[in-house]
Amino acid sequence: xxxxxxxxxxxxxxxxxxxxxxxxxxxxxxxxxxxxxxxxxxxxxxxxxxxxxxxxxxxxxxxxxxxxxxxxxxxxxxxxxxxxxxxxxxxx
Numbered sequence: 001x002x003x004x005x006x007x008x009x010x011x012x013x014x015x016x017x018x019x020x021x022x023x024x025x026x027x028x029x030x031x032x033x034x035x036x037x038x039x040x041x042x043x044x045x046x047x048x049x050x051x052x053x054x055x056x057x058x059x060x061x062x063x064x065x066x067x068x069x070x071x072x073x074x075x076x077x078x079x080x081x082x083x084x085x086x087x088x089x090x091x092x
Contacts, residue, residue, distance in 0.1 A: 009065045022064065023048060026075070029066045033073050034091045043075060043089050050077050050085035059083060 008029060010022070023044055030040035047064070054062060054077070061080035066073060068091065077085045 005069050007065060007067050009063055011063050014060050030073065030089065033068055035073060035089050039089050043087060046087055047075055054079050
């Protein structure tokens with residue numbers, strides 16, 4: 001479990017080569033900060049769904065952020081063009 005606030009971000013230019021990698025990175029971050037297995041699996045599923053929806057809308061470039069703040073993990077996807085998706089997962 002993480003006891004300090006932190007930010008981890010990735011800039012993605014296209015979805016194709018990053019699908020599996022991003023799912024693995026997200027699962028590792030969620031596990032490392034103390035999110036339970038069920039919460040992690042659900043959050044990764046929602047993240048991948050948000051990215052897939054962006055691709056369907058032609059939004060391929062984005063920044064994915066994992067932010068631990070105040071006992072929660074916030075996950076955000078900011079697509080080029082301004083559209084955003086966010087979720088929060090409890091830690092611990």
